[in-house]
Amino acid sequence: MATGLLTRPPTSEPIPSSAGAPPDDNNAAAPAAEPDSPPAALREVVAVVGTIAGFDLLVYRGHGYAGYAAFFIAAAALLLFGTPKPRPRIGALVVGSMLALLAARMVWLGYGFLNVVGVALLVAFTMTLAGRRAYVLDVVAHGLQSILAGFPALARYGRSSGHVGTVRPRATWLKVVLPLVAVLGFGTIFILANPDIATAVGRSIQRGWDASIDFLRAFSPSVVEVLLWIVVTVVAAGLLRPLFRTHLLEWLAVPSVGAFDEDEPLFDAPLYAAYRNTLIAVVGLFAVYLAFEFTTLWFRDFPEGFYYAGYAHEGAAWLTVALALTTLVLSAIFRGEMLRDPRLPRLRKLAWTWSALNLLLAFSVYNRMFIYIDFNGMTRMRTVGLFGISAVVIGFLLCVWKITRNRDFAWLIERQLWTVSIAGFLLAILPIDPLIHTYNVRRVLVGDLAPSVQITEHAVDSGGVLALQPLLSSDNALIREGIRSLLADRALRLEAKLPVRRATGWTTYQAADELLLKALQARRSDWDEYADLSSRRLAWQKFKNYAYQWY
Known part of the structure; x- marks a missing residue:
């Protein structure tokens, strides 16, 4: 007989039915008894x-x-x-x-x-x-x-x-x-x-x-x-097998106005007057500032020596902070006991007016960023700026939706964090260099040479270098020869890495590097003149000095 059948000593007591049997110790401790903790498989x-x-x-x-x-x-x-x-x-x-x-x-x-x-x-x-x-x-x-x-x-x-x-x-x-x-x-x-x-x-x-x-x-x-x-x-x-499945912001999930008991009486919130006066003040301030913004920057008639970085870059960042601060203020006002105030509709009218002014402010921020882009082209950081502004604008619109639909503060924070995370994810996976340099190259080829400075003053990855090849037909000799020297330098570097990559196996494969190397090897005559290091450095330095005038 199998030894497994003799693990229990014989007994003369009757065997109880399964319905009335006391639970076995092992079964009582088994994870299967817990619905959220299934047995190990x-x-x-x-x-x-x-x-x-x-x-x-x-x-x-x-x-x-x-x-x-x-x-x-x-x-x-x-x-x-x-x-x-x-x-x-x-x-x-x-x-x-x-x-x-x-x-x-x-x-x-x-x-x-x-x-x-x-x-x-x-x-x-x-x-x-x-x-x-x-x-x-x-x-x-x-x-x-x-x-x-x-x-x-x-x-x-x-x-x-x-x-x-x-x-x-x-x-x-x-x-x-x-x-x-x-x-x-x-x-x-x-x-x-x-x-x-x-x-x-x-x-x-x-x-x-x-x-x-x-x-x-x-x-x-x-x-x-x-x-x-x-x-x-x-x-x-x-x-x-996590230890807990708690929602961290659950404590912020307060009932919305629609969740209150219909028989519960309305009452005057003690902070109503303070919130009303605050909204009136910021509406007036935003109206005055937007009038100034419209008359000074929207027509793009800038004087000689205009400080593009200060107005279009740093200024846009500060205006984005203003949009984010507006989101926080509106979220703080329209929550809790304020939702039971009978004067809430009046407060909402002021909030909608301020929201409309904030949308105009958002357009002003985009306008400032595009002033900088029109000046000397696209960069990685300007792409980050556009995504950041868009994330703040979406966060503001979520705040407006929260007020309209009486959502709680946890709902708003969760979706604003999603917005920021999705923006960061898109920035991480998008081929930024090919996109920005495709735009810059198009402008250079039609005679707007200012974006060429973004090639000399910022690192360009292999995908971006692929987008620079049309500049080999540029009418500007300094730009054309500078690009030829850049292609030569990148081709020689990739060829030097090729034996190492082949020895280390497929895990080092990078499609952009492989495509660029094949393209450069197929057009070796376009850059072979700059295989010499000294001539390559000289052509690149001339291009760099020439483009710096638009920095």
């Missing part, structure tokens, strides 16, 4: 181990951003597979799509900040798989708690594996072990009975042994690598 362990292996092979032993991209996609798939109680909704699809876009950007041309974005998206993805909304503050909390949650999760995996081991009959192993031992034993005897076969088998065993030793030497983990394994193990397990 083998797929969770597979997901954690797979994440460790992916991190080690693609990140630690990898050499570039293509490997990092593959890790983020593989980790997302493994976490999807290992989620204990998956309840994916539309949020999981959205965050998963964002991860795919991030991976594509890393394969195109990666940089360090993309890794931070990838980690944040992985954390958000595990939340959405569990049916939770990925609010920004909750994503941060979910990621931080994974460090602590990983240890009890791993302990649960250990208990589950031990439980499985105790109930498995030993005869199951014997079904495999005994035939294997018999075949190996008699097979060894038969081999030893034939000297030639024994010699050949011995050589094969020696080669296999040597290969195993070489493999272990090549892949023997360092102390740092083992520590990283531990960290990844704990974090992956903690993401799958």
Whole structure:
């Protein structure tokens, strides 16, 4: 008989029915009894181990951003597979799509900040798989708690594996072990009975042994690598089994005006007069300032020596701060007891007037930014500025929507943080340099040479250099020769890196670098004259000195 059947001593007492049986101690402590804590499954362990292996092979032993991209996609798939109680909704699809876009950007041309974005998206993805909304503050909390949650999760995996081991009959192993031992034993005897076969088998065993030793030497983990394994193990397990699922801003979710009892009497809020006078004051101030802004900057008739950086750059930043401050003021006024004041409609009329003036202020901020862009072209920071202004404007519109729909303060903060995060994500994944230099090149080719300064005064990545090639046909000799020297310098640098990239494998692949190198090698005659370092530096310095007049 199987030994597993004799684990309980015999008893003469009648066996109670399942309906009246007292709960077994192990079953009482099992996670299955808790709806939010399902029992540990083998797929969770597979997901954690797979994440460790992916991190080690693609990140630690990898050499570039293509490997990092593959890790983020593989980790997302493994976490999807290992989620204990998956309840994916539309949020999981959205965050998963964002991860795919991030991976594509890393394969195109990666940089360090993309890794931070990838980690944040992985954390958000595990939340959405569990049916939770990925609010920004909750994503941060979910990621931080994974460090602590990983240890009890791993302990649960250990208990589950031990439980499985105790109930498995030993005869199951014997079904495999005994035939294997018999075949190996008699097979060894038969081999030893034939000297030639024994010699050949011995050589094969020696080669296999040597290969195993070489493999272990090549892949023997360092102390740092083992520590990283531990960290990844704990974090992956903690993401799958979080300690808490609390919404951090729940304490700010106060009832809206529509949620109050209809029979509850209205009352005069003590701060009504202060809020009313404040709104009247800022409406007057904004009206006066916007009249000044319109008469001085909207017609773009600027005097000689106009301070573009001060008005169009720094000034736009300060006006953006004014928009953000307006959002805070309106949010502070239209909440709490003010929503039960019978004079609320009058206050809202003042708020709508101020909101209309703020929209005009937003147009003024965009106008200032485009003044700077019209002056000498697009840059990365101006792109960041446009995204920042747009995020503030969207945040302001969300505030207006909050007032109109009587949303609570938590609703506003959550969506404003989403707005900022989405703007940051778009900035991270968009190929900014190809976009801005395509715009600048078009202006230079039609005779507006000022944007050429953005080529000499700012670093240009491989995607941006691809967009500069049309300037080889520029009528301006200094610009044309400067671009030729830049292409020569970039081609020689990429060719020097090519052997290293081929030796380190596919994880270093960057599509922008590969496309640029192929394009430059196909047009070698356009820049070969500047293969010499001294002539290359001379042409570039002439271009740089010429373009600096528009800086």
